[in-house]
Amino acid sequence: MSLDLILRIGAKLILPFILLFALYVQLHGDYGPGGGFQAGVITASMVILASITFGLERAKRIAPQWLVEVMIPLGVLVFAGTGVAGLLMGKNYLDYSMFAPDPAHGHELGILLVEAGVLITVAGTMIAIFYAFVERGR
Amino acid sequence: MALLTLLAIVSVAIVRQRSLFGVVVLASIYSFLMASVLIVLDAVDVAMTEASVGAGVSTVFLLTALHLVKTMEAKDTRRSLLPLFTSFVIGVMLVWGTLVLPPFGTADAPIHKHVAPRYLQQSIAETNVPNVVTAVLADYRGFDTLGETTVIFTAGIGVMLLLRRRRRSENSKAGDTQ
Numbered sequence A: 001m002s003l004d005l006i007l008r009i010g011a012k013l014i015l016p017f018i019l020l021f022a023l024y025v026q027l028h029g030d031y032g033p034g035g036g037f038q039a040g041v042i043t044a045s046m047v048i049l050a051s052i053t054f055g056l057e058r059a060k061r062i063a064p065q066w067l068v069e070v071m072i073p074l075g076v077l078v079f080a081g082t083g084v085a086g087l088l089m090g091k092n093y094l095d096y097s098m099f100a101p102d103p104a105h106g107h108e109l110g111i112l113l114v115e116a117g118v119l120i121t122v123a124g125t126m127i128a129i130f131y132a133f134v135e136r137g138r
Numbered sequence B: 001m002a003l004l005t006l007l008a009i010v011s012v013a014i015v016r017q018r019s020l021f022g023v024v025v026l027a028s029i030y031s032f033l034m035a036s037v038l039i040v041l042d043a044v045d046v047a048m049t050e051a052s053v054g055a056g057v058s059t060v061f062l063l064t065a066l067h068l069v070k071t072m073e074a075k076d077t078r079r080s081l082l083p084l085f086t087s088f089v090i091g092v093m094l095v096w097g098t099l100v101l102p103p104f105g106t107a108d109a110p111i112h113k114h115v116a117p118r119y120l121q122q123s124i125a126e127t128n129v130p131n132v133v134t135a136v137l138a139d140y141r142g143f144d145t146l147g148e149t150t151v152i153f154t155a156g157i158g159v160m161l162l163l164r165r166r167r168r169s170e171n172s173k174a175g176d177t178q
Helices: A005-030 A036-054 A056-062 A065-088 A103-137 B002-016 B020-040 B044-066 B081-098 B116-127 B132-140 B142-163 B165-177
Strands: none
Touching: A005 A036, A005 A103, A036 A056, A036 A103, A036 B044, A056 A103, A065 A103, A065 B142, A103 B044, A103 B116, A103 B132, A103 B142, B002 B020, B020 B044, B116 B132, B132 B142
């Protein structure tokens, strides 16, 4: 908590942009490099940076423990649920053709959903591991 | 080639370094070099993952883990001849195995003949996603990615189970006294 003023102000300035970059990597993953894994890790790194500079309590106001713990299974459920949705719509598991009238658009939507699931699980897991280590150390 | 030489130098430095803090920093450097190698190989998606996961988050995890343990590597008292021999034999076998691979970068290697052309030609028409890597990852190989996500899920649950045990026992103690 008694860290350098410049470091704290700098971190404060950079935090929203890290999150913005994570969203960019996530949503632009269809067009450029990136996707759920990378965006999830970048999201987690934002929380970790907040925790390092401002302390664990402040970081937990951004990402509370319960939210992180819900995120870990939620992402897998979103991913698997997307597959089940395809199943219910009369296609194979993880076939996204039926999500939109045009099969190609359906695939695009399915990829978006699946990537969101990956993002949620990866971000949740990374933050949870970090919290677990930090709390064990105290 | 320069990058690979640097990788070799960093690996030797990691082996010789006894301070674990130094090892973690060197491992981070190794990951960044690896990411650069992957960019040179035009695998930008993988390079991004390597830079963010390998160099970024895992360095932080190792440092937080280091916070819990001693920071100097203990001197090994056993003889290191057998491990040295084993790793030497395995290394030789791996190099021997690469000898029969097709030359690096050839267009008619089996890996470029099987499903890759279909992915490259059809993915935009079939999925509307210009980044073929994303299309393969989330659509054509959706099952694999589901498995990977499950692995991450399992890892997170495992770490939480291992590391949070102490706090729960404290809670139960507090519950006993009440």
